[in-house]
Amino acid sequence: MDGERMGFESGSRKSELGRRGEEIAYEWLCTHTELEVIERNWRCRLGEADIIAWDKGVLVFVEVKTRADLSRGLPEEAVTSAKRRRYEKIACCYLADHRFDDCRVRFDVIGILLLETCQPIIHYYPDAFGAGD
Numbered sequence: 001m002d003g004e005r006m007g008f009e010s011g012s013r014k015s016e017l018g019r020r021g022e023e024i025a026y027e028w029l030c031t032h033t034e035l036e037v038i039e040r041n042w043r044c045r046l047g048e049a050d051i052i053a054w055d056k057g058v059l060v061f062v063e064v065k066t067r068a069d070l071s072r073g074l075p076e077e078a079v080t081s082a083k084r085r086r087y088e089k090i091a092c093c094y095l096a097d098h099r100f101d102d103c104r105v106r107f108d109v110i111g112i113l114l115l116e117t118c119q120p121i122i123h124y125y126p127d128a129f130g131a132g133d
Contacts, residue, residue, distance in 0.1 A: 021066025021112040044093040058104045066112040076111030084129050
């Protein structure tokens, strides 16, 4: 069985799409917001935080979702309640790892649609969800 039929090529395309989306999100956030990015692709045993930034004393975890078409809906719709709970746990790991005892936290989502025929379409949702949502 060839690599494409086994899903290798589609997996590499998906990871490349994700990397492109994260780079676009980073550049967009730096240009269009006052966020001070302090980490990108921070990993722990529970997963990865795409972008971590400060915003006026609030630690912001930004989840980036990227899609190349709308066949499965808007990118930001992929942030399900289960994924939100996982992101909250990743944030707890980050806080513990960096010894933040008393820190306000916010979760933002940025959805990026990369259609071949136009510029990226970016939807940014500051304070998209909170603990327990």
